Amino acid sequence: MKGVRFLFLMLWWPLVAAQTPFASSVVRNEALVHFPQDIVFQLDLDPSVTLTEAVLTYDVARFSCLEASSSVPVAVTGSQLAWTWVMSRSGNPPPGTAVSWHWTLTDDAGNQFNTPSQTIVLTDNRFEWKQLTNGRITLHWYEGLNVGPTLLDAAVAGLTQLEQEMGILLQDDVTIFIYDSSEAMRDAILYVQDWAGGVAFDEYNTILMGVPPNIADTWGRTTIRHELAHLVLGQVGRSCVGGSRPTWLEEGLAVYAEGEPTEEVQQDIANGIADNSFEPVRSLNGAFPAHSTAAGIAYSQSYSVVAFLLETYGQEKMQQFVAVLSAGEDYDNALETVYGFNVDGLEQAWRHSIGVADRAIPPTPTPLMAAAIPTLHPLAPPQSLPTTVAPTRNPENTAPDSAAGSNADTTIFLVALTLCCLGFLLLLLLVFVLWRRSRKRREEPSIKDFADDADENS
Numbered sequence: 001m002k003g004v005r006f007l008f009l010m011l012w013w014p015l016v017a018a019q020t021p022f023a024s025s026v027v028r029n030e031a032l033v034h035f036p037q038d039i040v041f042q043l044d045l046d047p048s049v050t051l052t053e054a055v056l057t058y059d060v061a062r063f064s065c066l067e068a069s070s071s072v073p074v075a076v077t078g079s080q081l082a083w084t085w086v087m088s089r090s091g092n093p094p095p096g097t098a099v100s101w102h103w104t105l106t107d108d109a110g111n112q113f114n115t116p117s118q119t120i121v122l123t124d125n126r127f128e129w130k131q132l133t134n135g136r137i138t139l140h141w142y143e144g145l146n147v148g149p150t151l152l153d154a155a156v157a158g159l160t161q162l163e164q165e166m167g168i169l170l171q172d173d174v175t176i177f178i179y180d181s182s183e184a185m186r187d188a189i190l191y192v193q194d195w196a197g198g199v200a201f202d203e204y205n206t207i208l209m210g211v212p213p214n215i216a217d218t219w220g221r222t223t224i225r226h227e228l229a230h231l232v233l234g235q236v237g238r239s240c241v242g243g244s245r246p247t248w249l250e251e252g253l254a255v256y257a258e259g260e261p262t263e264e265v266q267q268d269i270a271n272g273i274a275d276n277s278f279e280p281v282r283s284l285n286g287a288f289p290a291h292s293t294a295a296g297i298a299y300s301q302s303y304s305v306v307a308f309l310l311e312t313y314g315q316e317k318m319q320q321f322v323a324v325l326s327a328g329e330d331y332d333n334a335l336e337t338v339y340g341f342n343v344d345g346l347e348q349a350w351r352h353s354i355g356v357a358d359r360a361i362p363p364t365p366t367p368l369m370a371a372a373i374p375t376l377h378p379l380a381p382p383q384s385l386p387t388t389v390a391p392t393r394n395p396e397n398t399a400p401d402s403a404a405g406s407n408a409d410t411t412i413f414l415v416a417l418t419l420c421c422l423g424f425l426l427l428l429l430l431v432f433v434l435w436r437r438s439r440k441r442r443e444e445p446s447i448k449d450f451a452d453d454a455d456e457n458s
């Protein structure tokens with residue numbers, strides 16, 4: 001045994017010997033963050049080392065279905081290396097995200113060395129942040145003494161309701177950043193819709209909200225519960241097989257998580273019952289209406305449908321339903337598996353429960369398939385679920401959040417695909433016509449040749 005260990009040491013000795021001076025040649029290794037614009041990775045080495053190759057590998061802490069680190073070769077000129085991740089081009093992770101990196105260096109003798117992995121947390125240095133934690137929720141804010149405690153309290157109450165009444169359990173710790181306006185929040189995130197007042201980044205377990213201190217206790221309280229529901233639902237329903245949730249479920253659960261329904265929600269439902277004016281539930285699988293009033297009614301109707309499912313069939317069925325959807329099942333099959341009816345059956349059962357007559361439903365519904373698979377590369381713009389701005393800032397603007405956006409994207413994609421197919425068919429037709437013409441032209445001289453031959457023979 002001793003002999004074997006000796007041989008092992010002999011084999012490893014040259015490598016260890018080669019690495020030691022290399023490792024000590026690192027003079028400076030750091031990342032300078034200019035949030036949200038860029039991160040400059042800098043490495044200074046002792047000038048006595050002659051590098052031939054350098055590769056920077058960096059990784060963003062987030063949920064991902066694929067190995068998500070990025071490696072970039074960096075030009076070697078002298079003993080100082082630098083590479084800039086321009087986030088203003090790629091989209092930036094939210095504040096609070098940890099970015100880790102290391103360098104792989106090769107010298108002129110062919111020795112290779114990895115610098116130890118280092119980590120930096122992205123912070124939005126424009127403000128002096130205060131911080132509070134309760135259980136698994138940490139909240140950062142900078143404006144208004146009571147804003148932090150008020151909103152953390154609402155978030156904790158919302159989480160308790162999600163877990164105890166809806167069976168939707170938090171998977172990972174959550175970080176929340178409260179800005180004092182939606183404008184300040186939007187400056188922290190490149191590529192977010194102009195109307196967004198709150199964004200839940202479920203793959204980063206982070207929520208950003210713009211809450212003016214004077215409405216923290218009203219709009220802020222309900223909105224933080226709404227956003228937290230999206231985030232926790234996003235964690236529970238994570239899917240690496242393209243599974244998704246219908247918009248009525250996503251928004252219905254989020255409105256349910258806000259707490260007791262507001263007067264507005266109750267009024268929408270009462271009007272829907274009185275006028276028999278509800279939308280077909282199937283039409284709420286996808287994008288909500290763009291018009292603000294109609295969108296508001298769609299949220300209230302979704303709340304009513306989800307309340308029916310939770311109050312009639314319980315939270316375990318809801319947990320199963322979310323799980324079956326994230327396994328990639330389409331909406332009709334998932335409902336059928338868990339509740340024994342499809343979307344139309346759900347609609348009739350729900351209408352009975354609120355005392356509205358059946359709606360005539362066409363016999364062969366088109367199944368609505370799962371929506372887009374999430375973007376997984378760390379350089380892609382962050383996936384987000386924005387919420388509308390605080391009402392005092394922009395009362396008109398109540399565009400639905402991004403579940404609807406992704407459905408609009410799917411429609412654009414389908415239209416583009418159809419146009420592409422038409423173009424391809426036209427091209428095929430053109431090629432066919434040209435081929436026919438050229439063949440005709442080839443056939444004419446050949447007949448003439450034959451005639452010439454026949455003349456010669458005769």
Ligand SMILES: [Zn+2]
Nearest residue numbers: 226251254401
């Ligand atoms: Zn929402």
